[in-house]
Amino acid sequence: MSFSVAEVRKDFPIFERTIRDGKRLVYLDSGATAQKPWVVINAESDFYSKHNAAVHRGAHQLAEEATDAYEGAREIVAKFIGGQESEVIFTKSATESINLVAYAMGNALSGNRFALSASDSIVVTEMEHHANLIPWQQLAARTGAQLKWFNVTQDSRLDLSNIDQVITANTKVVAVTHQSNVLGTINPLEAIVKRAHEVGAVVVLDACQSVPHMSVNVVELDVDFLAFSGHKAVGPTGVGVLWGKAELLDELPPFLTGGSMIENVTMTTATWAPVPQKFEAGVPNMAQAVGLGAACKYLSELGMDAVREHEIALTGYALEKMSSIDGIRIVGPLENVARGATVSFTLAEIHPHDIGQYVDSQGVAVRTGHHCAWPLARAMNVPATTRASFYLYNDERDVDALVEALLGAQKYFGRF
Amino acid sequence: MSFSVAEVRKDFPIFERTIRDGKRLVYLDSGATAQKPWVVINAESDFYSKHNAAVHRGAHQLAEEATDAYEGAREIVAKFIGGQESEVIFTKSATESINLVAYAMGNALSGNRFALSASDSIVVTEMEHHANLIPWQQLAARTGAQLKWFNVTQDSRLDLSNIDQVITANTKVVAVTHQSNVLGTINPLEAIVKRAHEVGAVVVLDACQSVPHMSVNVVELDVDFLAFSGHKAVGPTGVGVLWGKAELLDELPPFLTGGSMIENVTMTTATWAPVPQKFEAGVPNMAQAVGLGAACKYLSELGMDAVREHEIALTGYALEKMSSIDGIRIVGPLENVARGATVSFTLAEIHPHDIGQYVDSQGVAVRTGHHCAWPLARAMNVPATTRASFYLYNDERDVDALVEALLGAQKYFGRF
Amino acid sequence: MELDSLYQEVILDHYKHPQHKGLNPVYTAQVSHVNTSCGDEITLNLNVENNVITSITWDGQGCSISQASVSMLSDLVTDKTLEQADAIVKSFSELMASKGTAAGDPEVLEDAVVFAGVSKFPGRVKCALLGWMAFKDAAIQSQGESK
């Protein structure tokens, strides 16, 4: 149960190109977006060139083929995360998925289990990506509900010591990330889910950084909603997933309204189609959903446990090599336990932007800044960090190239 | 200023395939979604295989290239509709574009020019697609504002005789389609825009069925917001556009919240980046935007006036040929004036679904049903229609094939 | 021609001469269903006495498939017990989900086995099921009523 990185890299056309005048591409920015294998690129092209038509609508052969391709992708994605087909909603991104839940809850009228009032609370954490923070801030502002959160400890874990005070009988939603896109920390969901369900709250899981990297099963996790983006899982841009428990999706009011999500419409009223159509207004992102299906198939064939194993090994190697650099501070768990293959750091006084620029000149692509988790940066007391995020096409050579480039940066900026 | 349909068809790979056991594909469902030329398909593939990275975020070469491609697409789209770059927002679809405006208005606090209250009114028309009707119904329900509308006359035009009673000093928004996706009617915007601006209302134009088919210039039309979908304009699925006047977009609150649309974020508060970023939360549909850029370039090179001319000629031919069929009722303007290349009809007692199925067996792809404009169907007193929609790759042969298939359907279902 | 497997004679016959059309004002349950993708509508009145379907009538508009289907359904379930009717609905639903791979049980479905051809046309399965789903709802409601 393992794979050859050299073989995997052949599936990804981008590795045939070079960077900055002939340098080998060392892509360590998969946390932002992953590269795409040919099978995904071709799935989109094939849809356009052979089967393109509006799904669910036409009474013609192309429409049938397009519908089969689109609904087939839904089936693959559902299997990939262990859910039911009718529980999978295609969105444009994880950002939309989370906004969908937050806005739909805002649309709930009193009597609906999702209706929020000033006596309710919404719980998040200090390590959330802005996509899993601001929609809840806004929902709180719109409904008067209180926003509460778990802090992050100095060793980069969630502080759950006060869980019973944070998640209370008034809590309606707990929105939490599975894996931090900055720290790499994998959060202990069991305790959170247990407490949330105890008080009747739903758990919304931001799985952007977990679904692409490990085997994720919605039934085992027992969360209520789960969001991820296709583009971080070797899939196309412009497609995301919201998964939700069937009975909850049934009760949740719709979000975007328009064609294909209705049952009946008059000039002043409308009623809704069943799930998942209720949440997919308009002609959907068909080619992208089909591409995401191909991505999930590709990942399944490699095996998600093998992907995870590979990343654990590579993270161990990276943590060891990087720790040996003078002046480095790794912002995230130092132990290779309950953490993913994302390593953020600061390097003495050199600003992350300057580090990023220098290592780029060596062909190494990293990301710098607050990584859309500004409150976390403040909590960790760093204005910004440099982040290297590894994936299935990276290997020890890439870690070595990063380390060498970092040493080069120290030399380059130490000139004065 | 004209083009050869035979040459154009060579650009579209789907016409290399056949339908229902070897029949020529007669695709008359472009009103639902258009076919894609190679330049669009390849633009997406090239982005993935050569330049893929998260835009605006990384300090590395791929991120620079991706940003150039994405912002370059914005420039092309802006030029295509005569707007400014910073006024073009990429969404996933026209449906999202319109929902964006409606939800953002719903987010406006009192004092903001977009804030609605029970004394305000929202104006639509009876010929709107559900995508430009239900979001406004919902906004009206959320804010207490009144929903008013223009009726459709029996000769398939908007009844503007009572325009001063429909659009009043209390009107905040007038949402209207440029061209009906069922009737083909092109609406007289000048009178509507003039009256709306007289009373201080904004005009939201649903340009789904006009931007792909004729030269549209936002400055000349003087509308305030305009929405269209990429996939109907030979572009990719999963991308739409919202254009808005700069000063209005500045004042409009955001809709989707998350990464890349912020200025500053704390655990409880957030402030917004300038337009267009304010409206583009998350990693965008980059490859699709780039594909849409290629589509607009393709259409520009053919010339939108040439496209319109071609469609006028073809519509004239179709109206003449189709009118000669016994028992046909064309639901839409019979005159080839101020109408697009969409011809809906009923055929005696044969149900549209059965017509669609029969003509499909002859390789002719049409759409049947209420076409996501149910109130219009009721107003025209038809439970459903069959719709043939023509585009730049259709010619008189396609009209002939349709007519022949319709005659065949009459024979087939007249057996008893 | 493949189309003929969809439009079998008996289907077009029921379409031209629909059975049990026109609503009986006496009923234990009335249900209206709509096919959201095309707007076809059906209203169905069901009368159940002592667990037996004594009358099923309907009205509405739709394509040949939806009209013929509800017409045959009405023939089939009249005078049956609710349990018998339930078994028929199950059998028909399975046939519709078969994507052209099943032939249908003539013992249970009688003439309605001709809808086997419809199951090859995914866009039309909903049409064939429209009346059946309405009946299913009405039967559940009548069960409550007649207990």
Next chain:
Amino acid sequence: MELDSLYQEVILDHYKHPQHKGLNPVYTAQVSHVNTSCGDEITLNLNVENNVITSITWDGQGCSISQASVSMLSDLVTDKTLEQADAIVKSFSELMASKGTAAGDPEVLEDAVVFAGVSKFPGRVKCALLGWMAFKDAAIQSQGESK
């Protein structure tokens, strides 16, 4: 090496030895700006008397480019009239928008022409402009004040 056109010696020198850093409590306008993509922040105090910039001081954190840029800006505009400063800002903005095609006018920009190299790196133009945009805002506010 192309990187050297970005990180010129004079830039790194200003970065290591920033000028006018530390806020002067006397000012006609105080402005804070932030680079939303990386979180770099700057606060700038501007003092204008009789239309002449008598003091410009700043504080904040950021990369070498943003820090050096505001440091050089401060040197450049001190003792200039608002009109002169405005012309300098215009000239610098044009240089930054040049995508590596312009060399910058040394008469107007003096040492700051070294930022010509930055204009080749689209991801860094915002860094170079951070302090300048803050200054522009502050100058507009001060204009109001000193009239």
